[in-house]
Amino acid sequence: MIDDVVDLAIVGAGPAGMAAAVTACELGLSVAVFDEQAAPGGQIYRNAENASNASRSLRQALGPDYLSGADQIRAFRACGARYHPRTRVWDVPEEGALAIVDDNGARLVRTKRILVASGAMERPVPLPGWTLPGVMGVGAAQTLLKIEGLVPDEPYIIAGGGPLTLLTAVQLTRLARPPKALLLTERVNDYLHAVGYLPDALRSFPLLTKGLKWLRELKRCGVPVVRGIEDLRAEGEARVERIHWRRGGQPASMDTGLLLLHHGVTPAFELAAVAGCETVWDAEQAAWLPKADRWGATTSGGVAVAGDAGGIAGAAAAALTGSLSGLDAACALGRIDRTERDRRAIPLESRLVRERRIRPFLDALYRPPLDWRRPPDDDTIVCRCESVIAGEIRAAARLGCTGPNQIKSFTRCGMGPCQGRMCAFAVAELIAEQTHADPGQVGHHRIRPPVKPVTVAELASLAGIERLAGRRSGLLKGGGT
Numbered sequence: 001m002i003d004d005v006v007d008l009a010i011v012g013a014g015p016a017g018m019a020a021a022v023t024a025c026e027l028g029l030s031v032a033v034f035d036e037q038a039a040p041g042g043q044i045y046r047n048a049e050n051a052s053n054a055s056r057s058l059r060q061a062l063g064p065d066y067l068s069g070a071d072q073i074r075a076f077r078a079c080g081a082r083y084h085p086r087t088r089v090w091d092v093p094e095e096g097a098l099a100i101v102d103d104n105g106a107r108l109v110r111t112k113r114i115l116v117a118s119g120a121m122e123r124p125v126p127l128p129g130w131t132l133p134g135v136m137g138v139g140a141a142q143t144l145l146k147i148e149g150l151v152p153d154e155p156y157i158i159a160g161g162g163p164l165t166l167l168t169a170v171q172l173t174r175l176a177r178p179p180k181a182l183l184l185t186e187r188v189n190d191y192l193h194a195v196g197y198l199p200d201a202l203r204s205f206p207l208l209t210k211g212l213k214w215l216r217e218l219k220r221c222g223v224p225v226v227r228g229i230e231d232l233r234a235e236g237e238a239r240v241e242r243i244h245w246r247r248g249g250q251p252a253s254m255d256t257g258l259l260l261l262h263h264g265v266t267p268a269f270e271l272a273a274v275a276g277c278e279t280v281w282d283a284e285q286a287a288w289l290p291k292a293d294r295w296g297a298t299t300s301g302g303v304a305v306a307g308d309a310g311g312i313a314g315a316a317a318a319a320l321t322g323s324l325s326g327l328d329a330a331c332a333l334g335r336i337d338r339t340e341r342d343r344r345a346i347p348l349e350s351r352l353v354r355e356r357r358i359r360p361f362l363d364a365l366y367r368p369p370l371d372w373r374r375p376p377d378d379d380t381i382v383c384r385c386e387s388v389i390a391g392e393i394r395a396a397a398r399l400g401c402t403g404p405n406q407i408k409s410f411t412r413c414g415m416g417p418c419q420g421r422m423c424a425f426a427v428a429e430l431i432a433e434q435t436h437a438d439p440g441q442v443g444h445h446r447i448r449p450p451v452k453p454v455t456v457a458e459l460a461s462l463a464g465i466e467r468l469a470g471r472r473s474g475l476l477k478g479g480g481t
Contacts, residue, residue, distance in 0.1 A: 006032045006082070008329045009098055009111035011089045011271060014042020015069075015315045016307025016322035017117035018076035023326030027335045031081035032109065034089050034100055036452075040076055042119050043139065044315045045069025046146045058149050061174035063167075065315075066146075072319065091449035092275035095302055101454055105461030113302050113329050116272045116290075117322060120265035120308035123287075124422045125160065125372050126390070128380045129234030129243075130261065138168050138262035151177040156258035157243060159183040159232055161366045165262045166214040173221050181224045181254060183232070183245065185263070185369050194364035201361035208358060226252075230371055234259055263368040266425070267309050273447040276300040281440025284363040285312055286373065287425070288444055294349070295328035296321060304328065312363075317355040320348050374429045382430070383423040385416020393427055397434035404428060404445045417453060420445040 008024050010017045013035035024031045033040075041048050048069035051059055059067060077083075084102060091099035098109040122139035129135065138158060144150040151172055158169050158179045169182050201208050218225060232245045244253045266287040273279055277290040277298035289311045296304040306325040307318035324345055331341040375382065378391030388411045396410040404420070404427045407413050413427055414420035420427075428439040435442070 005096075005110040005112065006030045007111070007333055008032075008113050008115060008326075009034065009109055010081075010115045010117055011098070012042065012117035012119055012307070012309070013037065013040035013076065013083065013085075014117060014119045014307060015044060015072065015319040016119075016309070016325075017042070017115070018072055019319040019322035020115055020117060020306055020326040020329075021081040021322075022075055022079040023323045024329055025079040025081050027326070027330035029326075029330055029333060029335060031079075032084065032111070033076075033081050034084045034087045034098070034109075036086070036088055038085050040073050040083065040085075041069055043143070045073065046143060048146075049073045054149060057175060058145075061171045062146070063171070069315075088452040088454075089271060090452040090454050092271065092303070093449070099449070101452070101458050106454065106458045107462070112333060113304070114275065115296070115304050115306055115322075115325050115329065116275070116309050117306045117318075117325075118268040118271055118309045119318075120312060121268050121421065122262065123264050123266050123368065124425065125261050125263050125368070126375050126380055126382050126423070126426045127232055127234065127261070127372065128375065128377045129236070129240065131381050131384055132234055132236050132240045133238065134236070134240035134257055135234050135259045135261065138164055138260045139265070141172075141260050142168055145171065151175050152258055154257050155180045156260060157181050157183065157254060157256045158260045158262070159185075159229065159243070159245075160262040160372075161185045161368070162262060162264045163211060163362065163366075164265075166211055166218075168260070168262075169223065170214045170217055173218060173223060178218075178221055178223050179260075180256060181226060182218065183229045184225065184227045185229055185372065186365060187228045187230075187369070190365050190367065193367075194361050197361035197364055200357045204354065204358040208361075230369065231376070232371075233377070263372050264366060265308065265312055267311060269305075269309060270419075270421070270447050270451045272298060272300075272303065272305050272309065274449050274451055275303045277303055277305070279444070281438070282311065283438075283440065284360065284367065286368055286439070287312070288440075294324070296325040297328060313356055313359050317352055317359075320352040320355065323348050324352075370429075373425065374433050375426065382426045383411075383413040383416065385418055385422070386412040386414075388413040388423070390426070390430060393430045394434055397431045402431065402435055402437075403443055404431070407431065408445065414445045419447070419451065 007029040008031045010033045021031050087102040089100050122137045229245045234240045234243050242255045267289045272290040277300045279288045280291045290305045292298050296306045304325045306322040327341045330336050375390040380390045392411050401407050424444050428442045431442045432439045
């Protein structure tokens, strides 16, 4: 089946997608929002509308920033947008079309404009032992906390860097489950790099002091905080049993049955890429992101990006970019003129500048160190789907494979169910290491549909459509991945 045409189709119901929907609906656009999750809020506000049912201790631990998401969700629910939860968008097969899968199977949605607000994913950190049971991302621990109120029932360690690392340690400590240790990667060079951005960061003083308050709270609760760690590795037989690291050249180790890793998030740009949007390498965020203007408009006509999908800047900034994209969509479809769009944008852009002031400082301070981006041990698994180790990628690069797509042909790295999401950054970094290039020059895997898993049965439900898409018809005619 083919849905009726909507003015604006939004992919993702996080802060950016919700704000864009509210703005667009206020200006008279018909809006459909497609979301993989069961309820709106995205990762940052996951389950926030049900927070009132949580215990008082859990609400206090999660904090006011998280609880404020309930107000945004209520505004979104009331705005008039058609909300489609549990829906995967797996292709942009042609201009003005989305290929989606929900409980009723696969179908096409026709739209005049597309906004990709797909958020971000936790950066994979291919360290020795990262595939052992008992090693998981801090983001996954956050999801369990927000949805079910689950906390670790055994001693655990948090390692890495970034605001989420500190926040999660504080939240779990408030719930009487403090980590055995908080191991941070910030080194002297990181502080020296970041200090140049400090004047602007100081203009966002309340945001800057949040991290300092969290560290003081952890110190009061007796949580050991170790800075400057390197060469982190996990060991164990059936699961993680201990971890090792070095600090200042001195080795250290600690027993643990649970290790939570984190070193920032990266834009979920895959859908924008299959829509034909040009991507660029952001050296400070060490990530690829779609090339976009101040409104989120990309190089692919009729497709825009908003929120963390277009660059990591936090929840408040994401919502503002969503509102700006909503304004631009209304302007492009003739509901308001450019003068009105620009007038309405002034306060939004002013607030966005304030929200973004601290970002260069954070990007510099928490940039993932090389040993977290380029596994030093050749035996470390890089591609979890196909069990490809770092040594195989280095060997292929030395043989002359200068890009991830060649590496894929030689090693199958990136050909598994995740389609390279878990290995793309490490592959590019390892090639860059061997070729003395920049990861941005190396590039990323060629991203092809489906960008989300689709079963043959789901594809079969498209049999009644005469043409899925002119430039993508090979997908249903036996085209490869």
